[in-house]
Amino acid sequence: MKATVVIPNLNGAGWLRDSIESIWAQTEQDFELIVVDNGSTDESLAIARSYLGRPRYRLIENGHNTGFSHAVNQGIRAAQGEFVALFNNDAFAEPAWLESLLAAAGQNERIFAVSSLMLRHFEPELADDAGDYVTILGFACKRGDGRRASRYQRPCRVFSACGGAALYRKAILDEIGLFDELFFAYFEDVDISWRANSLGYKNVYCPAARCRHICGATTGAVRYNPFKSVQSGRNSILLPYKNMPFLMFALNFVPLALGYAMKAVMFRLRGYGGDYAKGFREALRALPRLQKPKFRLKNLPNYLLIELWLIADTFRYFVYRAQRALRLT
Helix, strand or coil: CCEEEEEEECCCCCCHHHHHHHHHCCCCCCEEEEEEEECCCCCHHHHHHCCCCCCCEEEEEECCCCCHHHHHHHHHHHCCCCEEEEECCCEEECCCHHHHHHHHHCCCCCEEEEEEEEEECCCCCEEEECCEEECCCCCEEECCCCCEHHHCCCCEEECECCCCEEEEEHHHHHHHCCCCCCCCCCCHHHHHHHHHHHCCCEEEEEEEEEEEECCCCCCCCCCCCHHHHHHHHHHHHHHHHHHCCHHHHHHCHHHHHHHHHHHHHHHHHCCCHHHHHHHHHHHHHHHHHCCCCCCCHHHHHHHHHHHHHHHHHHHHHHHHHHHHHHHHC
16 A cells, blocks of 8 residues: 555544545545544544545544644554655645655655645635744744745755645654654654654655645644644754754754744743743753654764754745745835
8 A cells, every 4th residue: 555644633523524535536546544533522523433434444533632743643553555644634635635745755765754735725825834944043934834835836855844744654754753742733743854854864845745724723823822832832942952962952052042032022922921931841841751863973964964954944034034024014
């Protein structure tokens, strides 16, 4: 079997059926579909159950919300496909989505993840995500967010694939490990892509793999809310601390601290300063439980490439912010 598509679901009654149907309508039919329900209390669980008995479909039911990482890990462990595609329950794939992802991954066995062109559902001329990047300030950002999708029509290498609609090579997952469940939600996809980068694997962007996405439908946060603010404060610390070798972390400590201070001010101005601080405290308690990848001298060129990537993407971030500010004035 070529692929397993995993859809984590939490109270997605308004969109889950359309999401599932978009997967069944794919031009590539050599796949299985696994829905992992994370303790839904609305009609979405009944919707997921209504497909039981259909070939190539399985449902995993959790009694409570175990978090995105745990849910998708359940799906990955049960997967029989050579590749695993993660797909949000509030996303809707175009018919060639899976075929395009598989074609991109097939170009090189060193490709770990393939990121989709995610379009804003209600503004499909605008990109929602075209791969993710990280700055030296510790910010994890969506490439292309809010920009014309026509600007992102070239395949390229990206720092990270967005786990909302991405394909992963299962053989490499078996090598580097699954999603870190200390990242309850957000940044877990950047973490696993960072691990792959450190080992010399590649994450790429495939503009032909298109889907529409209702951003924030599951968490109730298009931009900010208390839950997302806690997760941001927590995981923005865990992400670089885990993936940077100690010398690299020490080298970047000052810009990282500056970035956290900037974020703290921003969240405070938006009324979520307490939530961000709570996430920060949770991160400090979680640090001893992190499993840092082992430093290997042979990976030094990869660490250097990542450092240069972080610096370059910091400039990308500020250019984008400046352009956005000019458009608003």
